[in-house]
Amino acid sequence: MAREYCKIFSAEARTIESFGPCLEVIPVYLIFRPANVVPYATVETDLTGAYQKYSSLDHKGRLDVRTSSTVEQKCCAFQHWIFQWTNGNLLLTRLEGVDTKITNIGFSVKSTGYQGLSVAGNPQIFEQFVSQHKCNYFCGLFGLRSLKVLESLATPTRSKGSRSPLLQRKTTASPSTPQNSRKAAGSPRVSRKVEQDGCKTPARQKDADPPKSNLADIK
Numbered sequence: 001m002a003r004e005y006c007k008i009f010s011a012e013a014r015t016i017e018s019f020g021p022c023l024e025v026i027p028v029y030l031i032f033r034p035a036n037v038v039p040y041a042t043v044e045t046d047l048t049g050a051y052q053k054y055s056s057l058d059h060k061g062r063l064d065v066r067t068s069s070t071v072e073q074k075c076c077a078f079q080h081w082i083f084q085w086t087n088g089n090l091l092l093t094r095l096e097g098v099d100t101k102i103t104n105i106g107f108s109v110k111s112t113g114y115q116g117l118s119v120a121g122n123p124q125i126f127e128q129f130v131s132q133h134k135c136n137y138f139c140g141l142f143g144l145r146s147l148k149v150l151e152s153l154a155t156p157t158r159s160k161g162s163r164s165p166l167l168q169r170k171t172t173a174s175p176s177t178p179q180n181s182r183k184a185a186g187s188p189r190v191s192r193k194v195e196q197d198g199c200k201t202p203a204r205q206k207d208a209d210p211p212k213s214n215l216a217d218i219k
């Protein structure tokens with residue numbers, strides 16, 4: 001199943017020129033050997049090269065994600081992508097392999113029964129992923145929404161109660177932004193409307209550009 005998700009992910013990645021080599025979850029085949037003491041076995045292509053772990057769970061069950069190399073960052077973006085795609089229900093916890101060839105995937109599902117999967121994950125991993133994941137260049141290429149934004153959308157009662165829409169608008173018009181200088185020139189009412197339109201339209205939210213999502217992360 002992870003392989004199918006990865007195919008979609010990579011198909012999208014291929015449309016983005018600057019993404020580079022795509023990730024591929026290598027196929028695993030189930031074979032039947034009637035004469036053998038262990039009649040069922042799985043086989044997969046032998047991966048030659050340096051076998052690396054991109055994401056794993058440590059002995060305490062905490063998510064350990066590496067983010068230094070390009071492949072590691074792509075794996076992070078893949079985690080984020082699948083998390084967003086499944087509305088936060090599926091989290092890839094174990095990603096390892098050789099270069100962009102990924103195998104031995106481990107995952108957690110938020111609630112038992114999601115897509116017929118019975119492996120319920122530790123809810124803390126999901127919280128940890130949301131707080132720990134830092135969007136990288138590849139998340140930006142996919143236009144993935146910041147996990148912090150997703151979280152606030154998912155929970156009706158916002159944890160940051162002080163953050164009213166009014167306050168957010170105020171932040172947008174901080175002295176250093178170009179909007180502010182424009183504001184000084186035009187009428188205040190008009191420029192505020194422009195700002196509102198700029199950040200509230202669904203179209204903009206859908207394909208948020210990378211600099212914007214980075215900005216959301218810093219906050």
Ligand SMILES: [Zn+2]
Nearest residue numbers: 080135136139
């Ligand atoms: Zn991300």
